[in-house]
Amino acid sequence: MTESTFRPGRVLVTGGASGLGAAVVDAVLKAGGTPVVLDRDIRNVSAVKAFEVDVSDRIAVAEAVQQAAETLDGLDAVVTAAGIDRCGKLEDVAADEWERVIGVNLMGTVSVVRAALPYLKESRGRVVTIASTLGKRALPEATAYCASKFGVVGFSHSLAAETGGEIGVTTMIPGGMKTRFFDDRAEQYKPQDDSRLNDPGNVAQAILFVLSQPTGCEVREMLICHEEEGSWP
Numbered sequence: 001m002t003e004s005t006f007r008p009g010r011v012l013v014t015g016g017a018s019g020l021g022a023a024v025v026d027a028v029l030k031a032g033g034t035p036v037v038l039d040r041d042i043r044n045v046s047a048v049k050a051f052e053v054d055v056s057d058r059i060a061v062a063e064a065v066q067q068a069a070e071t072l073d074g075l076d077a078v079v080t081a082a083g084i085d086r087c088g089k090l091e092d093v094a095a096d097e098w099e100r101v102i103g104v105n106l107m108g109t110v111s112v113v114r115a116a117l118p119y120l121k122e123s124r125g126r127v128v129t130i131a132s133t134l135g136k137r138a139l140p141e142a143t144a145y146c147a148s149k150f151g152v153v154g155f156s157h158s159l160a161a162e163t164g165g166e167i168g169v170t171t172m173i174p175g176g177m178k179t180r181f182f183d184d185r186a187e188q189y190k191p192q193d194d195s196r197l198n199d200p201g202n203v204a205q206a207i208l209f210v211l212s213q214p215t216g217c218e219v220r221e222m223l224i225c226h227e228e229e230g231s232w233p
Contacts, residue, residue: 006031006208006211006212007031007032007033008028008031008032008033008035008076008077008208008211008212009033009034009076009077009123009125009211010033010034010036010072010073010074010075010076010077010123011024011028011033011034011035011036011075011076011077011078011079011211012035012036012038012065012068012069012075012077012078012079012112012116013025013028013035013036013037013038013078013079013081014037014038014039014055014078014079014080014081014082014108014109014112015038015039015055015080015081015082015083016035016036016037016038016039016045016048016050016081017037017039017041017042017043017044017045017050018039018044018179019081019177019179019200020081020130020174020177020179020200020203020204021037021039021079021081021082022200023200023201023203023204024079024081024204024207025037025047025048026201026204027201027204027205027207027208028208029047029048031208033076034048034072035048036048036049036050036051036068036071036072037049037050037051038050038051038053038055038061038064038065038068038082038112039051039052039053039082040052040053040054040055040082049068049071049072051064051067051068054104055082055104055108055109055111055112056100056103056104056107056108056111058107058111061108061111061112061115062111062114062115065112065115065116065119066115069116069119074119074122074123075116075119075120075123075125076120076123076125076126076211077120077125077126077127077128077211078112078113078116078120078125078126078127078128079128079130079207080108080109080112080113080127080128080129080130080152081130082104082105082108082109083104083105083130083132083148084100084101084104084105085101085142085144085145086098086100086101086144086145087141087142087145088141089140089141090143093143093144097144098143098144099144101144101145101147101148102144102147102148102151104148105145105148105149105151105152106147106148106149106151106152106155109129109130109152109155110155113127113129113159117163117167120167121163121166121167124166124167124168124215125167125168126167126168126169126170126210126211127156127159127167127168127169127170128170128172128207128210128211129152129155129156129169129170129171129172130152130172130174131149131152131153131156131171131172131173132145132149132152132173132174132175133173133174133175133176133223133225133229133231133232134146134149134231135149135150135151135152135153135173136153136173136223136232137231137232137233138150139231152171153171153173156169156170156171156221157171157220157221160218160220168210168213168218169218169220170210170218170219170220170221170222171220171221171222172203172206172207172210172221172222172224173221173222173223173224174198174203174223174224174225175197175198175223175224175225175226175229175231175232176196176197176198176225176226176229176230176231177197177198177199177200177203178194178197178198178199178200179200195228196226196228196229196230197226198224198225198226198229202224203224206222206224210222
């Protein structure tokens with residue numbers, strides 16, 4: 001399959017209303033695919049079909065994925081870009097906030113993939129889970145985020161082994177990106193040098209590359225970051 005003939009097909013994107021998710025939606029549209037968005041705030045989504053859902057709510061996720069798949073008459077890919085963070089020392093981050101990071105980043109990923117599996121197996125589609133360089137390298141005052149993203153890496157690797165020959169599974173590991181992800185952080189937890197943040201559009205193009213692989217060929221893991229990324233290696 002050449003780059004000029006590739007079409008992404010029907011792609012469900014969590015967190016697709018902003019940040020990396022929105023960049024993926026845009027890239028899929030430009031490549032001739034049909035994206036559908038799952039996000040907790042879809043007020044700014046107008047170009048594609050979108051469903052409002054909190055990915056940490058497993059029952060609501062199952063319903064939203066079913067509705068999305070029925071709207072598109074199936075799914076060819078899922079990209080799990082929804083994610084949050086709560087920075088601080090373990091004793092300083094409220095337990096419910098800490099656990100919410102796990103609920104969104106890890107359990108939300110699992111719930112979306114679980115709900116989408118029947119459709120992906122039917123189309124022999126692909127899952128691209130979004131981990132992080134902090135799923136490879138731990139930093140202080142990031143226990144919730146690191147736990148969630150290390151969990152995404154482990155889940156994705158195991159899922160790939162479990163579903164080989166049925167669906168494709170890729171763990172995408174981006175470094176820091178120029179998005180609004182850092183906006184609600186205290187000043188000491190914000191990037192001090194935005195020039196070392198990657199354009200989310202670059203990561204979206206890497207995801208399209210993953211989705212463009214021919215049947216039988218899988219990109220199991222990809223790490224993509226700015227050339228001066230501070231959280232890698």
